Amino acid sequence: MRKTFCYRRFSTRWWGLPLLLPLILMPVSGHFSARLQLAEGYVYLIYLPLAMMVAMLMVFDWAALPGICVALLFRYFPLISPPQALTLSVLFLIAICISWAGYRLHARNRWGVGFGELSMAPIRLFWLAFFLPTLMLILLQMVVTLGVLPEASTLFSRDPFTIRTLINFQALLLSCVSLLQVYYWLIRIVKNPRFAAILWQRLQRQMAEDVTFRELFCWGVLMTVMLGILTHFRLDRENLLTSDYTLTLLLPLMLWAAMRFGHLLTSLSWSLILIALYQFREQFIDLQTQLQHLAIISSNLLVFTVTIFLMAAIGTHQRRVIIKAKRAALTDPVIGLPNLRALSADLAARAHSTICFLRIPELDLLSRTYGLQLRIQYKRCLAGHLRPFMQPGEEVYQLPGFDLALRLDSAAPLVRVEEISARLKNYRLTWDGLPLQPSVGLSFCSVRPPISHLHELLGELSAMAEVSLNSGLPENLQQGGIPVQRKVKDKLAMLHEVQFALDNDKFVLLAQRIQGLRGDDYHEILLRMVDTHGEQLKPQVFLPVVHEFGMSWEIDRWVLEQTLSFMDQQRAALPAARFAVNLFASTICRPHLAKEIGAMLQRCNIEPWQLIIEVEESHMLSDLTWGNRSINQLRELGCPVAIDDFGTGYASYTRLREIQADILKIDGSFVRNILSSSLDYHIIESICCVARLRRMKVVAEFVESEDIAAALRKMGVDYLQGYAVSLPQLLVSLAPAAGEKINP
Incomplete structure (x- = not known):
């Protein structure tokens, strides 16, 4: 317990994990950032350190700033002179602080909501994926133009309107759009290892209900083949499959994943695919290619990324809304009990069930005397009175009017129905100090799926419950030995x-x-x-x-x-x-x-x-x-x-x-x-x-x-x-x- 407490403290204080992680992740991010040395100077295809720094803020908030500052100094002091390294680090911190402050001000207390939340997508895209790279471009361009920093130590040249500047700007945008989420999940897992299990559960929940292992396997095989063609297969340069045109074939595969597999799996897989593509870029990017061609490739991948992530977020949101709507459709919004649709679904999911129908006609008179709230409260309390007696999975269902239904799993329904009947007779509701105990008619029958005529069956049970009001005993709809479902069907x-x-x-x-x-x-x-x-x-x-x-x-x-x-x-x-x-x-x-x-x-x-x-x-x-x-x-x-x-x-x-x-x-x-x-x-x-x-x-x-x-x-x-x-x-x-x- 003490070790857990110490680790929690270490993982949240600025001098602990927020200070240590940037020192580890900064050189790793620099190593995996794809950079090309061209005649006009070097260009980045994707720049990972910026995404890592933003992800640190997403997890630790302002406590991550000391670690980011130290990591920047450690990265640039060995490469350039100390004044230039300090200037470059300050520019990074200024851009990051302004962007993060604007994001926090705009997002308010929802700044830490997980990725995939559709309502937060525009805010994050603007402040963290567009405003931050744009501000970095403006600040660095200013110091390079003024001669404070040499062109060789920055991403930009003195002339802002060059293809090289555009490619580097697109690299910053692509990093913040695609890799930010991967860094966020990685840092969250390091901070709290149990978050990995939460991610796995989210990944499963976000998938469409009818997704099968066969579908996932087919998608994985196709994606592996496409990556193999782009990164490993040695074909002739004139072959269409080894050209950058093959990149466009990745889009339909990723849109398939976006619409079927959820935002989490789609964004994670696409981010890793981007890293793999850029690490083995020699196969589909000619080092002698023109900058214009390279800019088109970079812009296409940027557009692909935004499209894929937004489609994945929309698809996941739609499935979540549909699931909520289905759950809401199975519950009566006033009484708060499962409704007739829920009863139909539960009957179809069980091999054998016993339906009990409760008819309380006196609620009509009581409702007219004491108000509609009495009927609502009576049904709620009656359901609560019966639930301790019921087994797991059994439920009380709201029916229109003055009726309720119960579904039992018991193998000996007659005994349990008699116990329910006795429990009903002992129930009374105190309303404004007056005990109310209206008569309850009880009828029951056993059913097996499929039940194609549930409404008609409930009508038969209602008639038998009316008889029960006069006899005072539970009435069995199956008297005479004829299956009730067959009678209704006939x-x-x-x-x-x-x-x-x-x-x-x-x-x-x-x-x-x-x-x-x-x-x-x-x-x-x-x-x-x-x-x-x-x-x-x-x-x-x-x-x-x-x-x-x-x-x-x-x-x-x-x-x-x-x-x-x-x-x-x-x-x-x-x-x-x-x-x-x-x-x-x-x-x-x-x-x-x-x-x-x-x-x-x-x-x-x-x-x-x-x-x-x-x-x-x-x-x-x-x-x-x-x-x-x-x-x-x-x-x-x-x-x-x-x-x-x-x-x-x-x-x-x-x-x-x-x-x-x-x-x-x-x-x-x-x-x-x-x-x-x-x-x-x-x-x-x-x-x-x-x-x-x-x-x-x-x-x-x-x-x-x-x-x-x-x-x-x-x-x-x-x-x-x-x-x-x-x-x-x-x-x-x-x-x-x-x-x-x-x-x-």
């Missing part, structure tokens, strides 16, 4: 069949005659559906799906339009025909149903008394609902209304006092056993008596024999319907030209 498949039938007129209308004992017969419209395989399906197969997914009105409207259109077309042959059409209870509850049906009747020029509306009695048809209002409006319009399947479900004698109707249809379950069950006989007899008091006509369904028909006639039933009276037949067969009958 429902969606049937939904697609229904939609296909609607779009392509694949529904078939049948008509069954209802015999009136006074000779006033009419027909009931029956619906069948032809699926994509050509099979005809009965209503009990597809109508539950129609009702569940809210397609009731689409189906009822299609039946009404087709029936009225048939009546209009056969007006001459069937002038007084009457047809009864069954409508869903949800359709009856449409506020403007009577107006819509009235418009259809008027469009087809059909009298209202020719259309009988059959309604299956439901709890929705109470005295104060739109359902009962629609019935009254239809009767005022002139359409008779029949209550279907009376005696089962919600139908009762109490309902007869609330609902005004013209026809009462006795459910077939009573009619079928009328000869063998005295109870059913008396029930039908009492229904007929009540109907007479209400001035309603009675229809008996499922009349399957003549004996049953005779018994019903004696009771005073007005209409008979069943196989003993008539079999269902195609609606179009009622036209005079057709007479084909089909089996039901």
